[in-house]
Amino acid sequence: MNRLTFAAVADDDTGASDLAGMLADQNLRTLLVIDLPTVEQFANWSDGYQAVVMAEGTRNLTPDAARERTQGAMRLLESKHPRTFQIKYCSTFDSTPEGNIGATIDAALDELNESFTIALPALPVHGRTTYQGYHFVNHQLLSESPMRHHPLTPMTNPNLVELLARQTKRRVGLASHAMVEAGANQLKQSFEDLRSEGINIAIVDCLHEGHLEIICRASADLRLITGSSAFGIKLPALWRERGWLNVERHNQDSSIIKTNDSGCLIIAGSCSEATRAQNEWLQSRGASVLNIHPRQLLNGDLNKTNLKAQIHGQLAAGRHFLLTTTATTAQVRAVQEWGLSNALTIPALGQSIANALADLVFEVIDDSSIGGLIVAGGETSGAVCRRLEMGALRVGRNIEPGVPLCFSLGRFQMPIVLKSGNFGKNDFYGKALKAITHAAAYMI
Numbered sequence: 001m002n003r004l005t006f007a008a009v010a011d012d013d014t015g016a017s018d019l020a021g022m023l024a025d026q027n028l029r030t031l032l033v034i035d036l037p038t039v040e041q042f043a044n045w046s047d048g049y050q051a052v053v054m055a056e057g058t059r060n061l062t063p064d065a066a067r068e069r070t071q072g073a074m075r076l077l078e079s080k081h082p083r084t085f086q087i088k089y090c091s092t093f094d095s096t097p098e099g100n101i102g103a104t105i106d107a108a109l110d111e112l113n114e115s116f117t118i119a120l121p122a123l124p125v126h127g128r129t130t131y132q133g134y135h136f137v138n139h140q141l142l143s144e145s146p147m148r149h150h151p152l153t154p155m156t157n158p159n160l161v162e163l164l165a166r167q168t169k170r171r172v173g174l175a176s177h178a179m180v181e182a183g184a185n186q187l188k189q190s191f192e193d194l195r196s197e198g199i200n201i202a203i204v205d206c207l208h209e210g211h212l213e214i215i216c217r218a219s220a221d222l223r224l225i226t227g228s229s230a231f232g233i234k235l236p237a238l239w240r241e242r243g244w245l246n247v248e249r250h251n252q253d254s255s256i257i258k259t260n261d262s263g264c265l266i267i268a269g270s271c272s273e274a275t276r277a278q279n280e281w282l283q284s285r286g287a288s289v290l291n292i293h294p295r296q297l298l299n300g301d302l303n304k305t306n307l308k309a310q311i312h313g314q315l316a317a318g319r320h321f322l323l324t325t326t327a328t329t330a331q332v333r334a335v336q337e338w339g340l341s342n343a344l345t346i347p348a349l350g351q352s353i354a355n356a357l358a359d360l361v362f363e364v365i366d367d368s369s370i371g372g373l374i375v376a377g378g379e380t381s382g383a384v385c386r387r388l389e390m391g392a393l394r395v396g397r398n399i400e401p402g403v404p405l406c407f408s409l410g411r412f413q414m415p416i417v418l419k420s421g422n423f424g425k426n427d428f429y430g431k432a433l434k435a436i437t438h439a440a441a442y443m444i
């Protein structure tokens with residue numbers, strides 16, 4: 001059995017694929033595991049990989065449920081003795097007020113019997129930065145960014161020290177900009193100083209790639225790190241320097257990476273500005289698009305037989321098909337009000353829409369050939385991955401930062417792209433569709 005270098009537990013599937021893609025881009029053989037497999041499944045799948053990222057869908061769970069799930073994932077991962085663990089969450093710190101993030105960090109520290117870790121949500125390559133504990137998205141405070149309108153986790157407090165302190169029983173502090181600017185050795189000492197002052201989790205300021213390099217050097221010996229996918233950009237080079245990467249290969253036979261001439265199915269449940277622009281781009285390029293109103297999905301008003309025949313016809317002709325519930329902020333609000341009047345809380349409504357969309361995807365895919373699948377939206381991807389019993393994904397290189405080309409090893413073996421709602425330029429789908437046709441070339 002080979003030892004893992006790195007193991008992470010992510011709070012949603014697109015976040016997991018974001019981190020996994022960063023690692024694969026640095027030539028690490030990386031596996032993305034969905035949910036909690038059995039011990040035997042996990043041992044089989046993970047053999048020969050250098051990094052495993054587990055997607056545990058804890059973002060919208062209660063703190064107790066998030067803690068329990070994280071503990072289960074950590075126990076499986078510990079069987080492969082990774083040198084470094086990460087709790088991965090979104091670079092916009094998406095969380096409910098009572099929070100999954102604090103609960104998952106608590107669970108990991110408890111499990112590893114550690115007293116200190118850092119929290120680095122920043123991801124400069126995507127314009128997510130932190131200064132004096134305040135978090136920014138493309139130069140806007142988090143609370144003034146489009147994240148304030150997120151359907152499930154509206155982010156209205158940019159002060160991360162305060163926000164995280166509400167989510168954990170542990171003491172939260174700040175590794176400030178000045179500490180980071182002092183360089184890696186000094187920052188490492190600052191972490192020790194904070195630990196001896198009784199701080200258990202230090203939010204770390206980070207404004208650019210130079211800071212990221214310093215932070216990764218200063219934290220490379222920590223048993224647990226927490227934060228965004230930024231670690232995946234810088235840490236692999238340090239592991240290589242230290243000779244921490246195993247060189248054995250098993251299980252990574254490229255002959256299983258097969259593609260066909262059918263069209264691809266694109267599913268968009270994200271209502272982010274980026275996804276809305278990407279949907280419009282694809283439509284303007286002549287792809288078939290069906291925008292389904294959530295009420296139709298949830299009331300069972302769809303004529304699924306006709307719909308499936310329409311989609312199958314397009315896919316068989318090699319044309320791509322976009323199936324979406326994407327809507328404007330005002331439309332989302334109207335749907336949420338309708339949900340509330342039908343006793344559906346906002347999280348329950350979001351989950352129901354995602355599950356209904358996933359059921360439809362399953363029905364479409366179950367009896368037709370498909371070139372590949374692209375899913376836009378974290379929760380939407382989570383629902384689709386589970387409904388399609390993906391199990392584990394072999395992770396290839398990034399199509400754009402944060403979005404790798406993956407290959408499903410589960411029930412439906414095919415190229416898959418999971419995109420966080422906010423990610424990608426307007427023409428992202430075009431790039432992803434091209435990558436799908438060259439899937440084998442993206443594999444490590």
Ligand code: ADP
Pocket residue numbers: 150151152269270271272294325326327331332333335336349350351352353354376377378379380381419420421422
């Ligand atoms: P993102 O990555 O942008 O956060 P998610 O899929 O995680 O995307 O979240 C979007 C949420 O909004 C999901 O729960 C989805 O089911 C829900 N949703 C999708 N379409 C609509 C709509 N038209 N009205 C209300 N909620 C919607």
